Amino acid sequence: MLRARRERTSGIWKPASRFACIFVLSLVALTVVWPRIAGPYAVAIEHVVRPALHAVEATDPSVVHRDGSEIWIYRHIGGGRVTPVVWFDRYAFFAIVPLLALLMATPGLAWRSRGLRTLGALAALFLVHVAYLVISVELLYAASGTRSLEGWQLMVRVLWEAAPIGIWVAFTAGAWRVQLKRWMDGSKARCRAAAPIGASG
Amino acid sequence: MRVRGWLRLRGLVRSRRFWVTGALFLGTLAGLLWVSGSAGSMAVIQRGLARITGALLNILGHSASVSGITVGTEAFGISVVTACTGIFTLGLYLLAVIAYPCGWICKLFGVVLGAGGVFLLNLVRLISLYYVGIHMPQHFDVVHQLVWQSLMIAFVVLLWLFWAGRWTHASRKA
Secondary structure, rough: HHHHHHHHHHHHHHHHHHHHHHHHHHHHHHHHHHHHHHHHHHHHHHHHHHHHHHOOOOOOOOEEEEEOOOEEEEEEEEEHHHHHHHHHHHHHHHHHHHHHHHHHHHOOOOOOHHHHHHHHHHHHHHHHHHHHHHHHHHHHHHHHOOOOOOHHHHHHHHHHHHHHHHHHHHHHHHHHHHHHHHHHHHHHHHHHHHHOOOOOO | OHHHHHHHHHHHHOHHHHHHHHHHHHHHHHHHHHHHHOOHHHHHHHHHHHHHHHHHHHHHOOOOEOOEEEEOOOOOOOOHHHHHHHHHHHHHHHHHHHHHHHHHHHHHHHHHHHHHHHHHHHHHHHHHHHHHHHHHHHHHHHHHHHHHHHHHHHHHHHHHHHHHHHHHHHHHHO
């Protein structure tokens, strides 16, 4: 009985430990290279956010300025002057690190498939980050004065925080379905093998 | 194949469990958004976490004092803001547990496991950030924003995998 339970648990522990080890190793490596990635990523974000804000703003009040890996949003206040509205530090885009680490740790993916999924996931995350910046700025403008849009701002924040997990799940759901089924089938088989003769369940 | 999928979907939509699970999922989402958006509720959670962190730091030999949501010593102080409570990560985990097809007892166990796990890991995170702030202040931002955020994500993924692989299987057998 005890042996059966131990067998069933070990069926999950082994792949889970492997997943955790690869995740942590990838996280360490990515954290080291992160300062080098953050700058070029902010440049790419700046190049897309500027026309995106231009497209959604009728009066075009926003000015996008990049300072290293930080994105600053200013607002025209007349007379050719601008005032800072909000800034996004490099950690606004931190989700690249856990997303890449999760993709590297995902079991059962061939290299080609893993590469394609990684490219797709990064493109999706990039779009989420652009949307996050644009929507945050527009909500700030809309909320100014007596109008409170805290609920919407919170929703945007939650979506931003959930993005790496959501995108990872979307791009690896098929692989996980296969893996979970395999682990569970393996656990059941081991349980049957470990259970004493005549024992039920 | 397509007909079989359609029939399966029709059967799913007609089942009571589908609607109860859907309602529970949306209710949990609305509840989490309400709690995280409510200053009063969040303040209670933040102050509670600050007090427990302060007590743990005192046990570890630091003379920590707690003032509202800020806990600190003469050397360093940390404030427990909304994002530091782990409510967003826990929310994602809870939604994944509710959406997974298994029995209600199993879901309840998943909720308790997640809430306890995220709470404990968050305490470890707060204590470790205090030590990082004292001994390696130059790395505080990276550890706070990058490393711990990523570890929390990996933790809830692993916890969910463990729960889905171990307990949902066990409850189905029962």
